[in-house]
Amino acid sequence: DTGVSQNPRHKITKRGQNVTFRCDPISEHNRLYWYRQTLGQGPEFLTYFQNEAQLEKSRLLSDRFSAERPKGSFSTLEIQRTEQGDSAMYLCASSLAAGGPYEQYFGPGTRLTVT
Amino acid sequence: AQKITQTQPGMFVQEKEAVTLDCTYDTSDQSYGLFWYKQPSSGEMIFLIYQGSYDEQNATEGRYSLNFQKARKSANLVISASQLGDSAMYFCAMREGDTGGFKTIFGAGTRLFVKA
Numbered sequence: 001d002t003g004v005s006q007n008p009r010h011k012i013t014k015r016g017q018n019v020t021f022r023c024d025p026i027s028e029h030n031r032l033y034w035y036r037q038t039l040g041q042g043p044e045f046l047t048y049f050q051n052e053a054q055l056e057k058s059r060l061l062s063d064r065f066s067a068e069r070p071k072g073s074f075s076t077l078e079i080q081r082t083e084q085g086d087s088a089m090y091l092c093a094s095s096l097a098a099g100g101p102y103e104q105y106f107g108p109g110t111r112l113t114v115t
Numbered sequence: 116a117q118k119i120t121q122t123q124p125g126m127f128v129q130e131k132e133a134v135t136l137d138c139t140y141d142t143s144d145q146s147y148g149l150f151w152y153k154q155p156s157s158g159e160m161i162f163l164i165y166q167g168s169y170d171e172q173n174a175t176e177g178r179y180s181l182n183f184q185k186a187r188k189s190a191n192l193v194i195s196a197s198q199l200g201d202s203a204m205y206f207c208a209m210r211e212g213d214t215g216g217f218k219t220i221f222g223a224g225t226r227l228f229v230k231a
Contacts, residue, residue, distance in 0.1 A: 033219070042119075042206045042221030043160070056218055091160065101148055101167060102210070104219065106160035 002026060004107035006092050012113045013082055020078045021110045025094030032075050033104060034067055035091040036060065043091055049075060050097060082114045117142050119207050119222035127228045128197045135182070136192040136225045138207030144168075147211045149190040150219070151181065154204040163205075166190060194227075202229045 005024045013019050025032050030051050035043035046065070047057045051072035061067075064082075069075040079086055089111050093104035118141040128134035140149065151163040166174045166181045174181040182191040194201055204226050210219040 040223070042208075042224050045218040045220060048218060058218070089158065093160070101150075101165040103150060103162040103165055104160075105162065106152075108157075108159050 004092055004094055004105055006090075006107040006110050008110060009108060010111050010113075012115065015084060015114055016081055018078065018080045019082060019112065020076050021090055021092075021112075022074060022076050023092030023094075023107060024074045025092070026105055027073075028096070029094035029105070030072065030097045031095045031102075032069055033093040033095070034075070034077050035093065037089040037091055037109070038087075046077075079112075082112075084114050087112055087114045117209060117211060117220050119209055119220055121207055121222035121225050123225045124223075125226045125228065127230060128194075130199060130229055130231050131196055133193060133195045134197055134227065136194070136205050136207075136227065138190045138192065138222060140188050140190060140207070140209050142188075142209065142211055144211045147209055149181070149183070150208040150210070151179070151190075151192045152206045152208060152221075153201075154206065154224070156203070160206070164192070197229045199229050199231060202227060 007022045032049045034046040037043045047067050049069040052069050064080045067077045089109045091109045093106045095102045095104045120139045147168045149166045153161045164176045164179045166183045178195045180193045204224045206224045207222045208219050
């Protein structure tokens with residue numbers, strides 16, 4: 001399968017624990033995006049990479065959140081000291097950097113539940 | 116500031132009929148892109164259609180067309196000949212800038228129900 005993949009698909013954790021999610025984009029895509037989606041809402045932008053450079057971060061991304069894309073391929077999103085308000089679907093998307101219209105292809109998401 | 120408004124939380128349509136899902140946007144940029152995505156109950160977001168701010172023709176992709184009215188800042192999605200498989204959440208989204216690297220913001224979505 002050549003689509004965007006995310007692991008794990010589901011994560012249940014206790015408040016205060018750290019969690020890490022992984023995203024593998026479409027191989028030729030050099031842009032990678034992270035979003036958070038809560039029930040009944042559209043995705044909210046968190047951060048975006050072009051290759052290994054993190055070019056933009058939302059104010060939603062508190063100090064407890066960090067994202068990396070060390071070799072410009074897969075990316076990880078870590079949440080430290082999780083809170084119940086972090087419970088959401090975390091979506092990863094990738095796109096090309098040239099040739100337009102730069103539509104994003106989404107992965108299936110990681111659903112986080114903080115108890 | 117960028118903003119996307121979808122005023123229809125839910126819509127019903129009879130199978131084989133056409134339906135229009137509304138989307139208005141707000142931006143101060145001259146260059147931007149507008150997208151529609153479909154999210155079935157399985158959860159995965161599926162790209163449907165794109166309209167660039169400088170495109171003079173309305174975009175079409177199969178049964179999907181985008182009714183772009185720039186002066187009104189609206190980008191409504193029209194689905195023709197609705198099918199039961201079209202039942203899903205639909206999100207309108209906007210990206211400012213023409214190089215593709217800027218963040219994309221999404222509306223709250225419209226849930227479409229197709230009746231047999």
